[in-house]
Amino acid sequence: MRERNIPLYTLESLKPVKEFDIVGFSLQYEMSYSNVLNMLDLARIPLLTVERDENMPIIIGGGPCTFNGEPVADFFDCLVLGEGEEVMEDIVAAVAAWKKLGKVDGKSGILKKLAQIGGVYVPSLYDVTYHEDGTVANVAPNSPEAPAVVTKRVVKDLNTVGYATKPIVPFLDIVHDRIMLELFRGCTRGCRFCQAGVLYRPVRERRPEVLLKMAKEMVDSTGYNEISLTSLSSADYSCLPGLVDSLMDELKEQGVSVSLPSLRIDSFSIDLAQKVQQVRKSGLTFAPEAGSQRLRDVINKGVTQKNLEDAVTAAFQAGWSSVKLYFMMGLPTETDEDVLGIADLAYKVLDLYKEIKGRRGAKVTVSVSCFVPKPHTPFQWFGQNIAGEFERKQQLLKARLRDKNITFNWHDARTSFLEGAFARGDRRLGQVLLKAWQNGARFDGWSEYFKYDVWMDAFKTCGMDPYFYATRDRNFDEIMPWDHLSSGASKEFLQREYEQAVTEQLTSDCRRENCSACGVCPGLGVEVLDWGNKA
């Protein structure tokens, strides 16, 4: 496109991106940052917010990464914390009003207006100072319009908020090329490594009749033949069996199938999976996350060895023979014994198949990722394992998984290291990102494009240390670069959870059991919506 002098344009209207009033990016993953810069550059929009005047589009970021958007603070005019449905309208209205009045006070005029909208973070209206040891000393607004703490936006009731029933259906195959039906938002199981579990609190379910109506409208408007029931933990939807029955009844004639993207580890989930696969059949995936009971207690993954055995037994009895297991390595307190527990589980699954079927033949895929501590989680203070340690553990496990029926996949430790640095990075990483992009970093999440050396050179050139961000243990009293960005969950809650983790104590799901006092409901004026419980 550069060679042919074609500016980045939109696929729907074929209009240059630069001609829009607002350009939004969804920041789902730290490793996509270099692509954001590349897209801005392809669109011929200056990368740095200070280089853009009121005639340039306003660059907005959303998605989970905004909860520590500091590493991209130099590039974004504003970052939106939390759910977009309502705040989007507020932002568009503010920009439209500003434009109508002749763009009063230019760029800084609109940024100050936007900063007053709940959930909107305007990084340029904050100054950050640092201690000599490199940690953050203070983050303070430099303008009266900017609040000291920006708190996420949250939709109170998903049943009444608008939803998109006419999504764009691209001609090309895309990721998630199907209808995504969001059953509920939030998950309060409280897995301590999980950032989404904190960011999207509390649990708010859609009513089954609303979902059915949405599904029918979306099939009619898109022509997709598959509906994925999405949520952070879809099997936890309180009215799931009834919903699945009615969806299948109503849509089977049209050749539409229903799929569950993730399964809970229990036999209930297997029954459901069996039901939905009347139309199309695929493999089964479970995520025990850790190899030993001890470590699963540390991360508060409320799954026992027996749960897994029951689930796998039910799956084999129902006719499945291949199972995928997801794990992480590098979790707090992890020992080699915990790592080898992953292998024990994999062999246990093979044995179960033999017991049930009387012959060998199960296929087990073990996928192990490298744990990346994320901001706003109980593990935000924890120093990530260094790449060499991850690689040692990978080899340790590989040596143990020598069975032709077990496939072992692992993540590149160096990619996870870089992700770790940016996940908990501060504003000073903006220059590293810029430098790495200038030196050719693109598509860093794709192993075939990942250029580790380019990134390490960029850190060196900028005089920054990636280990400081990724692998350093933090003190509880350290000011985090994201402390002024609030998910509603208090730092005290996170710290309590970290302390419970290292002492291997469980915290129950607040949706049905005791409230764990994270602070979200009272702080944001919202509540858990759980229709199965209330009916």
Add this chain to the structure above:
Amino acid sequence: MAKLRLEITKGEEIRYISHLDYASAMERAIIRAKIPVAYSEGFNPHMKLSFASALAVGVTSQAEYVDIECKEEVDLSQAIKRLTAALPLGILIKGAKYIQGNVPALMAIVNLATYDVTVPLLAEDIGIIEDSIRWFNEAETVSYVRESPKGKKEIEVKQYMAKAVKIVPLEKAVRLMLEIKITPTGSIKPGEVVVALVGMFDLPVDIDNLLIHRTGLYISDGNVQVSPVEL
């Protein structure tokens, strides 16, 4: 069970989508239009659609054909109306009819494809073009080497040429009109014919900027040719 046979286009708007994506666009439109289409049995049911011929990425067409197997017969004008409303830009319905009974697949009966290839000229003198085309038309055999991931394969081009190539001079470009046979043992792509013309007959055109447009698909007995909706 009745089959709904459609004559449809692949327009400029969707020139660069693949045959598979073109087929899914049709499938989605059929669902949106609520055409009572039949599905295959089994674990992985799929819509019973069959196309006459796959069209390459970058090629447009004014006459593609697809058979849609239906569970019941919706009134033809209703079906066309609903499909037209559901189809994306770039796919127009130009003809339609129901076919009863067990008929041979489109793929098996279509044996002739016609194309217009428009390509910028690298020479001013139209005489050079005419000479080059005439040599090609008069040649007994022309061999073309097709390279694929599986290896190289030599193909005789002329066996697939149903008629002599015709030319229409345009402003700084030329339009080549090709009639190509589709046989049970294979065929040749219009782009490959142009490569052969450039490589072996010195046709002075800018081959990187050619635009291929399929003008028709036919069932031909050598004398009479009819389109699948005229059968």
